[in-house]
Amino acid sequence: MISINAPQIGEEEIEAVIKVLKSGTLTSGLGNGPNVIKFEKAFAEFVKSKYAIAVNSGTAALHAALLAIGISRGDEVILPSFTFVATAEMIVLAGAKPVFVDINPKTYTIEPSKIEEAITKKTKAIIPVDLYGLSADMKVIREIADKHDLKIIEDAAQAHGALYKGEPPGKFADIACWSFYASKNMMTGEGGMITVNDDELAEKLRCIRSHGEREKYHSEMLGHNYRMPEIEAAIGYIQLKKLPSFLEKRRRNAEQLTKKLERCDELLLPRKPEGYRHGWYLYTVRLKNANANRRDIFVNELRKHGIGAAVYYHTPVHMMSFYRRFGAYRLPETELAAQQVLSLPVHPGVSERQIDFIAETVIQTLKKA
Numbered sequence: 001m002i003s004i005n006a007p008q009i010g011e012e013e014i015e016a017v018i019k020v021l022k023s024g025t026l027t028s029g030l031g032n033g034p035n036v037i038k039f040e041k042a043f044a045e046f047v048k049s050k051y052a053i054a055v056n057s058g059t060a061a062l063h064a065a066l067l068a069i070g071i072s073r074g075d076e077v078i079l080p081s082f083t084f085v086a087t088a089e090m091i092v093l094a095g096a097k098p099v100f101v102d103i104n105p106k107t108y109t110i111e112p113s114k115i116e117e118a119i120t121k122k123t124k125a126i127i128p129v130d131l132y133g134l135s136a137d138m139k140v141i142r143e144i145a146d147k148h149d150l151k152i153i154e155d156a157a158q159a160h161g162a163l164y165k166g167e168p169p170g171k172f173a174d175i176a177c178w179s180f181y182a183s184k185n186m187m188t189g190e191g192g193m194i195t196v197n198d199d200e201l202a203e204k205l206r207c208i209r210s211h212g213e214r215e216k217y218h219s220e221m222l223g224h225n226y227r228m229p230e231i232e233a234a235i236g237y238i239q240l241k242k243l244p245s246f247l248e249k250r251r252r253n254a255e256q257l258t259k260k261l262e263r264c265d266e267l268l269l270p271r272k273p274e275g276y277r278h279g280w281y282l283y284t285v286r287l288k289n290a291n292a293n294r295r296d297i298f299v300n301e302l303r304k305h306g307i308g309a310a311v312y313y314h315t316p317v318h319m320m321s322f323y324r325r326f327g328a329y330r331l332p333e334t335e336l337a338a339q340q341v342l343s344l345p346v347h348p349g350v351s352e353r354q355i356d357f358i359a360e361t362v363i364q365t366l367k368k369a
């Protein structure tokens with residue numbers, strides 16, 4: 001099976017892990033061991049942010065970010081429903097109410113023109129999600145946030161390597177949150193990063209990462225254990241060095257696939273708007289006029305041929321049983337996209353020949369359908 005994503009692990013990562021094990025320093029009390037510090041510095045440089053704070057998952061990054069900007073009971077936070085559940089889950093964990101907004105059907109990211117109608121007196125923040133590796137329309141969202149005095153936490157969990165108006169995720173946000181889950185463009189197995197430019201927020205985020213402590217055993221605020229272990233940080237540092245080559249291979253694979261699939265009238269191919277650079281975390285096509293059943297049959301057919309096609313996401317968050325309590329939403333673009341999208345493998349481990357095979361199989365399967 002050509003998997004939809006796969007961690008790219010070389011000798012360098014293995015050696016780095018062994019080196020940490022031999023050093024005997026596996027973590028540090030405040031989460032700032034030598035490998036963590038080195039990784040944070042390199043990541044901050046990569047995304048042009050003043051600070052980077054390593055944590056142990058993208059989910060932890062989102063929770064810490066929400067706590068740092070003061071989200072609590074009674075607040076509302078705006079987000080797209082077409083996302084991984086963690087985005088909404090952390091809003092609820094922080095005590096606030098998630099308020100779902102529809103997406104743009106071409107980019108699959110939150111539709112800025114629908115945000116203002118969702119703002120109430122209780123709204124404190126917006127979490128745009130850079131879905132599939134494509135940035136949300138951040139400049140427009142920043143203007144809306146400034147007009148209503150709202151904070152922005154950018155969920156960049158899927159967007160390593162993306163650019164928007166020449167800038168990496170985080171440029172137009174107060175805080176950006178990243179994931180290094182094993183499937184991501186760069187990975188540490190599990191892991192996350194928070195990037196921020198504000199000195200005070202950075203200090204708070206570091207405290208939240210380790211039990212609200214600036215100094216061991218002196219809690220100044222409510223925190224957690226969100227520390228990244230040294231082994232993960234050592235892997236992350238190596239992966240970051242390799243990221244440009246991973247991104248280049250993803251881009252080449254995506255372009256090759258687009259060239260081959262362009263003649264398929266039944267498919268809507270991923271298009272990046274002018275001024276964006278796609279991170280190609282997922283190459284997501286849309287089966288035009290399909291319902292979920294037809295799309296799922298198509299995905300299963302591809303899987304029978306050894307192509308790890310996958311659907312992100314079958315169920316928008318507002319339709320999940322737990323999240324229905326937050327309101328009876330109708331989000332037509334989100335609900336339609338959830339029935340029609342499917343993603344095809346373009347990760348750096350996929351060869352040119354495999355891309356040809358994927359394209360040919362997609363074309364033949366569509367002919368039979």
Ligand SMILES: Cc1ncc(COP(=O)(O)O)c(C=O)c1O
Nearest residue numbers: 057058059084086157179180181
């Ligand atoms: C959009 C989005 N947000 C948040 C997360 C949570 O990250 P993690 O799995 O590292 O907790 C993920 C990913 O897995 C994601 O894709």
